[in-house]
Amino acid sequence: MAFNFSKSNLPKQLFINNEYVDSKNKKKLSAYNPKDGSLVADNVALAGGQDVDAAVEAAEKAFPAWKRMxxxxxxxxxxxxxxxxxxxxxxxxxxxxxxxxxxxxxxxxxxxxxxxxxxxxxxxxxxxxxxxxxxxxxxxxxxxxxxxx
Known part of the structure; x- marks a missing residue:
């Protein structure tokens, strides 16, 4: 399994239900390295209430299979x-x-x-x-x- 992420290609979407998805929230985040102030990533999605609900729903759907495993x-x-x-x-x-x-x-x-x-x-x-x-x-x-x- 290849690990394909680096500083130049960080995912900026939310990871919900085993896939990257766009946030329902329009707010974005810029992340900076506190050591030197350099920009690490820009326009990173911030989860809103609907996104949190979707993530919780996905986790609740996954739990019964994990429990029965x-x-x-x-x-x-x-x-x-x-x-x-x-x-x-x-x-x-x-x-x-x-x-x-x-x-x-x-x-x-x-x-x-x-x-x-x-x-x-x-x-x-x-x-x-x-x-x-x-x-x-x-x-x-x-x-x-x-x-x-």
């Missing part, structure tokens, strides 16, 4: 996401640096590494329940632990 599959998705961040960590860190003005080594590399480790850690807990667990068809996680009386 077998835990191991959710774990694998989280681990894949961590791997993608790790693979593209330098480019992601550079993109955050140009809007924050902080040095890459002490902040950017640390931040992307922390994100990777956080996703790996949380993904690791998915299959660590002691005892037997059963599917969540009714919305409840059921765990049976056999313990001595």
């Amino acid at each position: 077998p835990p191991i599959q959710r774990r694998d998705i989280m681990l894949r996401f961590a791997a993608l961040i790790e693979e593209h960590g330098e480019a992601l860190a550079e993109l955050t640096r140009i809007t924050l003005g902080a040095p890459y080594g002490s902040f950017g590399k640390f931040e992307t590494g922390l994100i990777v480790e956080t996703f790996k850690y949380n993904a690791g807990w998915i299959d660590k329940f002691a005892g037997e667990s059963f599917p969540q068809e009714d919305g409840f996680l059921k765990i049976v632990r056999n313990e001595p009386l």
